[in-house]
Amino acid sequence: MNTSSQLAKRFREVMLDGLWIANTNFKDQLSDVTWGQAITKIADLNTIAMLTFHIDYYIAGILNVFEGGELEIKDKFSFDLPPIESQEQWEELLSKLWRDSEKFAALLEQMSDSKMNEVFVDEKYGTYLRNIDGMIEHAYYHLGQIALIKKMILFKNK
Template sequence: MSTTSQLAKRFREVLLDGKWIANTNFKDQLSDVTWEQVTTKIGSLNTVAMLAFHIDYYIAGLINVFEGGDLEIRDQFSFDLPPIESQKQWEELLNKLWDDAEKFASLLEQMPDSKMNEVFVDQKYGTYLRNIDGMIEHCYYHLGQITLIKKLILSKQE
């Protein structure tokens, strides 16, 4: 299996369908919660909705680069989630996340392995491999947060 295929598989595992590392994934954690739950604030923690938006923000930014565009995302805007005031709005955010995740993985699978050692946008960002690995690790980091915040929210409702 090529490096890019392996990376795409790892990416899909954390977002869409895997159980290997964390015994869960974003889709498992986010598919059974309401918009009221995901917008519930627990202390100073980010909301579940903010974390889902944050991850999609970075995925969409990398997709733009994969498709030949510029790196237009900025950390300062990565939590700028528009208000979610209905289940429909929450489901739209989820659908965008699932669609972007699959698009990211598909574009990654189409890349030649040699691309992994090329500079990603600018020398200061390192290689494509470093950025793709970083994206997967970033997703697992926030998956852990989502899992814990979700447990806190559900325990308050019991």
């Protein structure tokens, strides 16, 4: 299995269907979260909706580069979630995350191994490999937060 295929598999594991590292994934954790739970604020932690938006913001930004576009995302906007005021809007955010994640993985699978060592947009960002690895690690970091916040919400509502 080439590097791109291995990375796509790792990305799918954290986002869509894996159990290997964390015994869960984004899709598993978010599948039963209601809109009310998604926007529930616990102390000064980000909400589940905010973290969902945040991770998709970066996936969509890197995906744009994969598709030949510019790197248009900025860290300062990565938490600019518009208000989510219904279950339908929450489900739309989730659907976007699943679509973007699958497209990200599919395009990643098609990349050559030599692409992994190419500069990602600008030398200051390092290589494609560095950015893809970073995206996977970033996703696991926020997956852990979501799992803990979800448990806190469920405990609070008992």
